[in-house]
Amino acid sequence: YGFHCRKFWPVTLSVLGDTKKVLPTTKDACFASAVECLQQISTTFTPSDKLKVIQQTFEEISQSVLASLQEDFLWSMDDLFPVFLYVVLRARIRNLGSEVHLIEDLMDPYLQHGEQGIMFTTLKVSIAVI
Template structure:
């Protein structure tokens, strides 16, 4: 068995991930030796203090910020692009059976026009787009329209397959949420705030229309290698929403 070629085997995935994490820890210790001012893995670097005169001048500013430094955030963008092809192949092999179920539902559900799919997913009608733009010209969305809703968010999420590192993939997910919010804003009040009951069906529609072939492998790679410092923040919540959509597509019996 090997990591690459015809001998690659999904049983080697855990070992490969452990090796990547070991490389990160080892290289970070070397970097810290060269730059002793760096904190331990997961430590913080506070912003430099301001001078007394500047502090008096900016007496109403917020507290000093901090920068969290970890071996994954610092070194993974340099290391992972070289290791990505064989590593992602192992993830695809690991998720092969689950992704077969997911892809079968993706193909079947994408046969439906937009309004039928939005209704099936339980998206409230207040979120349904009424107009679409084609070459700068506005056209009304009708019951037979397909792939006409939330196009910007769908195209943004599709870019997740073009990135290598978990941080870049998380940025794509974050940008997708931002695009989705921008597209529904004209239909809602200015003080509207998302709740998960509204957001999950909408994002599920975006995931379905994005047709990401190896979404299970993408989710698993992010989960294994993402910076622990972002797991419980906004990006972590967005990633959890994407993972929930994947699981729902894969296991929902009514789909």
């Protein structure tokens, strides 16, 4: 994943007149808005609001990449999952497992099959990987 996802890190470095994508020296700068967004999951109360936070986090990731690449792109899960996993790790949310269980136990069943359901499943897989 390391080499394949490098194109999504929103920091560039000019070396001998050639611009190349590189990992930033300050890891906190990458996807900071998505990290801050995901941290809001702890301050929301209803499962639907928590799902909206997860969805907004994905939108923040996409906006960061769009601003970096300055062209249209289409996510594949091979590209998206490592970036989202990075955001989850950087967010350092206490009791994230409890938040996920609350959402899972109380969310409307019809949401499991839509866009928010896919995003929620991605969060659950991220927790399993961590």
